[in-house]
Amino acid sequence: MINQQQLWDDEAARHYDTPGEGMFSPEVIGPTVEVLAELAGDGRAVEFAVGTGRVAIPLADAGVQVSGIELSHAMISRLREKVTEDQIPVVQGDMTEEVAGEDFSLAILVFNTIANLLTQDEQVRCFQNAARHLAPGGRFVIELWVPQLRSLPPGHGGTVEVSRPGYLLVDTYDVLHQHVVSHHVRFGPDLSDGREARIGRTPHRYIWPSELDLMARLAGFELEYRWADWDRSEFTADSRSHVSVYRLRRPAGR
Known part of the structure; x- marks a missing residue:
């Protein structure tokens, strides 16, 4: 079994941020934050695998109250160089079981990170944990690549x-x-x-969109939107990734 704490160590955290380039570029971050802020509305958001704050910090800057869950001590340390615990509180631990609060309007898991969970059981538990965090009608947003x-x-x-x-x-x-x-x-x-x-x-562990939808149903969600990217372009058979928005159709078990 892969030790994720070792995988996302100090060296990985040091080299993770690429300010202004790649996944940190304005053309990537801008549409991402715009969509997430709209989906959060007046509510709060929790980001699973918050990392160094690539999405959480600009989302908080856009006026959304954000909390996070993160397994890696090194990634949290890097995040703390940018923002305080009061600004973005983070629970250290596994996103399949740790709880950062409840009655959030939005849960977020972006940049293929659900695939870091290497068994189907873990991925299902991640959906279940997202449901525990959300108020009825809340949304879980997943960004994920399509297996090629x-x-x-x-x-x-x-x-x-x-x-x-x-x-x-x-x-x-x-x-x-x-x-x-x-x-x-x-x-x-x-x-x-x-x-x-x-x-x-x-x-x-790669996941087909249809398998992801079944995981969502098991946790009480239904698919609301699926786009090919954060620009809300149409998802097709040739799309290489997707942004899927799931809505909680029933209260999560407490």
Whole structure:
């Protein structure tokens, strides 16, 4: 079993933020926060796997009261360099079981993070925990990639997902267990630690949209919206990711 605390350690936390670039770029953060603020309305939001505050901080700046749950001590430490506990309170622990409060109007789990839970049981418990946090009618928003199994050549177990100067992303698949390992290779003279290359690996359990919908139903949710991206573009058979909004149709068990 992968030790997630070791996976998201001090080094990972130091290199996680890329201010103004990649997933921290204004064109990514702006639409994300706009949608989440609208869905939260006048209510409060809780972010599962809040990390270093990539989404939580700008969402709080937009006027939404935000709390978080985060497993990694290192990621929380990095978050605390930016905001105080009073500004964004965080419960340290597993997002499948820790509780940060109740009667939230919005629960958030973005950037493929539900796939960090490596069994179906854990993923189902994550939905159940989201339901525990929400007021009746509250929403659970998940951002998740679509498995790209159609791109696997016959007899091959991996794909090159990103290839650009200084960075290579290779995904290797175990289709029997719905597992994929992302191999992040960073190289070139810009590495701050002086090494020629740095390799990081992150394991995931991929989830088909239909399976995700069934997990939601088991926890008392129903699908309200599904978009291909935060710009609310149409989700199609060719979409590589989705933003799914689930609404709690009955009160969660306390």
